[in-house]
Amino acid sequence: MSGSSPYSHDLDKNDANFVALTPIQFLERAALVWPDRPAVVHGARRYTWKQTMERAKRLGSALSKRGIGPGDTVAVMAANTPELYEAHFGVPMTGAVINALNIRLDAEAIAFILDHGEAKFVITDREFSRTMKEALEKLGRDIPVIDIDDSEAGDVGDLIGEKTYEALLEEGEPDFAWRWPKDEWEAIALNYTSGTTGNPKGVVYHHRGAYLNAMSNVVTWSMPPHATYLWTLPMFHCNGWCFPWTLAIIGGTSVCLRKVTAKNIFDAIADEKVTHFCGAPIVMGFIVNAKDSDKREFDQKVNVMTAAAPPPASVLERMQREGFNVTHVYGLTETYGPATVCAWKEEWNDLPVEEQAARKSRQGVRYVVQEGLTVMDPETMQETPADGETIGEVMMRGNITMKGYLKNPKASQEAFAGGWFHTGDLGVMHDDGYIQLKDRSKDIIISGGENISSIEVEGVLHKHPAVNAAAVVAKPDDKWGETPLAYVELCEGQAVSAEDLIAFCREHLAHFKCPREVRFVELPKTSTGKIQKFVLRSMAKGGQAGA
Structure with a gap:
């Protein structure tokens, strides 16, 4: 029995050997070790x-x-x-x-x-x-x-x-x-995710998770001491993927960027000697599509961490050719931001650039501080074969998974059913253990790194008197990653223009959530009347205009 082991006696936790983890102490240490090094740069403020x-x-x-x-x-x-x-x-x-x-x-x-x-x-x-x-x-x-x-x-x-x-x-x-904190399980941050139905859900982080993911960012990205980090990623998004705390660990410099444009990015890289930045595929789009007049020359290697919608292989290829080293990660608000990484293998360097980009677009393996990542059948909770073809739900568990949803025990229980966090994302497991997303079971559209609930947009469209039925899906977009595309079936005898419907949405929704395009069709339905969104997604990807 464990009680008879010599290690079970007189070796208890005490104030000298056990302290609650908190990322706040990273700042205290940085101020002690590097008091005069630059921490934050914002215009003339240093x-x-x-x-x-x-x-x-x-x-x-x-x-x-x-x-x-x-x-x-x-x-x-x-x-x-x-x-x-x-x-x-x-x-x-x-x-x-x-x-x-x-x-x-x-x-x-x-x-x-x-x-x-x-x-x-x-x-x-x-x-x-x-x-x-x-x-x-x-x-x-x-x-x-x-x-x-x-x-x-x-x-x-x-x-x-x-x-x-x-x-x-x-x-x-x-x-x-x-x-x-008296207990590292105490809450440190509250972030709201749009979800798929109703009001947004409040995701609660604890000190332990924030500490561990901040550390894991350093390890995953092999960040050197005093790296210079450009804030293209919104600090409000998953607390900037925990990078405010990460920068304090390495005594790095945060270069604030109030407005993200190609010119501002290149100016910061050249003037402040930026070495690292994060962002959705749209940020990479700014770079590869930048006008010559906006570009600046720079000598240092620039590392880019990207997530959100899987970056188009063509964009990854162009980034690589222009000298940016891209690391692809994946996560959710519920996992403190990035929780998987497409960990690069040296032998892949010998592959053609196109094949390298295809490998890099996969979501990869778990972060070093996330204890579990798999693909399962959500009904049976059995793992799917690692054949790169069998689709299941991506699931995670570990220390960088949220405490739960604030004041929403039902949603928390559903999210943690079976001892795993259910991401709601559908994917496959490859034979090398790397996962790859294939679809989103919750129909979330990720545009410019922001989540858009298709159901929320559909709810607004259904309020228009001319609309009989509506379905909103993600349309691939080189700039934004994805944009909302609305398929609308009008009431008999009614007429309305696409422009009017978009304007109607803008009256009721934040502009970034509104459809960029409206197509009028007879919506495909099952025998029970359920709209077949997979048909619409296929149409969106193929550019079919519909009826």
Whole structure:
């Protein structure tokens, strides 16, 4: 019996040999080891690691003085700026949970998130003041609001809060005694995913997972000390795939990018000597399709991590030919961002570039800190053959899987059925153990790295009096990865133009969720009347215009 083992006696955990994991301590270490190295760059603003630590402490202190503490939610509506970077440390320093809001959402969605997440404090960039002001009106309760008055934003928006972020920091102390989590299972972040039906679901991260995935980013990408990282990936998206914490591990430099354009990317690479950046395939599209006038020459090797919709092999090939080294990862909001990687094998270097691109477009193997990745029949929970052909549901489990969905136990239980996280994505397992996505069982469209629920868009289309039935599917797009394509069946005797339907959607949805194209067809249905979306997806990929 284990009780008789000498290792089961007098070797208990104590304060000296067991400490709860938290990524906050990465910042404390960076400020100690590299106090004068650049931590954050944003236009004319430059902050060292010592200054970033002090600013994060001031934020935590100011929030604490205002009553923010363990278990509270602090919402931040911001672009990729120093303020949002600092909030990833300053907010959890109080024991509170950071809720980085998707700046592309409309006021109704933001209001729902603020209400459902029980936000007690809001920090918002003035560029998004119109949306936030409307959201707060819909919320119907008073909540403290602080403005980010970023000079790089230009002359946009209004100041709607009680004071600016910089004034808030003046309330705090630079030597704030921040709170180490008592348990690494404590929540550190709340992120909302659009899901497939109804309102968005709140995905809860814990300190342990954030710590481990931040570390795993370093290992997976072989990131060297003091790498210079360009923020093309929104910091609100899965907390920037945990990279705010990753950069503190290596004492790297965060180059903030408020607006992602080809020119801005090339300027940053050339001027700031960027070595790494992440983003959806659309970011790679900016690069390969850049005008000569937007391009800049640079000497350093630039590493790119991409996810979202599988990148077109043609784009991967062009990136490689232009000197960018692309790493393909895959994950979900529920897995802290990337949880698999297409780990590169040296022997693949001898393959033709086209075949290399095809290999690189696979989603790959599990991250080093994710303990399980497989493809299963979701009904039987039996693994599918590793033949590259038999389709099943991709499933994961491990330390970088969410705590669960906030205030939604039914959805959490369904997601974790059988001891595995059900991704809802359909894929195959190849004979070398690498997975590859084939479809999405939840019909989520990933456009520019953002999830769009086809059912949500269909719900709006069905509100139009001329629409009898509608189905929205993903149409492959070289720039955005995917865009929403609506197939519409009109009511008898009714007429409406595609342009009018798109305009109608824009009145009810965030613009990025709206169909880029509408095709009028008689929708294909089963004998029971269910719309056959697989037929429509095939039509979308083939470019068939329909009736």
